[in-house]
Amino acid sequence: MPDPLSMTLSALADPTRRAILARLVQGEATVGELAAPFSISQPAISKHLKVLERAGLISRGREAQWRPCRLEAAPLQDLAGWLENYRRFWEESFDRLDAYLKDLQKGDPDASSS
Amino acid sequence: MPDPLSMTLSALADPTRRAILARLVQGEATVGELAAPFSISQPAISKHLKVLERAGLISRGREAQWRPCRLEAAPLQDLAGWLENYRRFWEESFDRLDAYLKDLQKGDPDASSS
DNA sequence: CAGTTATATAACTTATTAGTTAAGTATACG
DNA sequence: CGTATACTTAACTAATAAGTTATATAACTG
DSSP states (O other): OOOHHHHHHHHHSSHHHHHHHHHHTTOOBOHHHHHTTOSSOHHHHHHHHHHHHHTTSEEEOOBTTBOOEEEOSHHHHHHHHHHHHHHHHHHHHHHHHHHHHHHHHTTOGGGGTO | OOOHHHHHHHHHSSHHHHHHHHHHTTOOBOHHHHHTTOSSOHHHHHHHHHHHHHTTSEEEOOBTTBOOEEEOSHHHHHHHHHHHHHHHHHHHHHHHHHHHHHHHHTTOGGGGTO
């Protein structure tokens, strides 16, 4: 699976990993700090971090026996860029829904048949 | 995996499925039309469509023997909403990078040490 | 150097996923 | 009714993923 967007999305498709990112948006943290809130084993957290790192979502330093993790912006930005392709679509969808609801409210008989 | 955001992200974490969505943003299409550009079997496309449907990313109608698919906006909007939590972070990251590059350009000796 | 703390890796299990081919269902058409 | 078309479902395989426990590495501490 070489394409970066697929890597980003599958890394994000796990609630534990998203929770880790949510913690890191507030600043660097060690592996232990990141593991603390979860009930799963520490090796499991290490694996999650490796997935995030391979996706470029985090990077890791070295300070004595700690490996501080920090969030990296680029993949999230790229994802936001990809999503932008769909913004026009969903804004149109919203406009249609909005018009439909307004029609309903003023009793337009077309609104319930189409 | 009951949480909707995880369903959305893992549905999107496949290039074939993203290509299907990219086609659907231009309007409804039948299963056959969606399958045409790909070299994989048609049942494989049916499975991808089922994944997209269970994630709420598409919905399907019935017209004679065709099952027209259309893109649904809500999950993409929800994803965009989730991503917004990180926008402030990446804009700060960009500001830092920007300042760093400006410092480099004017020969600030701090810029290469920190 | 011995022990402790922080983290990573190995080996394994179980579940899920993406693909396949073959068979089934549903609608249209002569 | 029989057949062609569009699509789905079933049954299977191979690869990947998420978790486990046990072991290894690396750096600090006395």
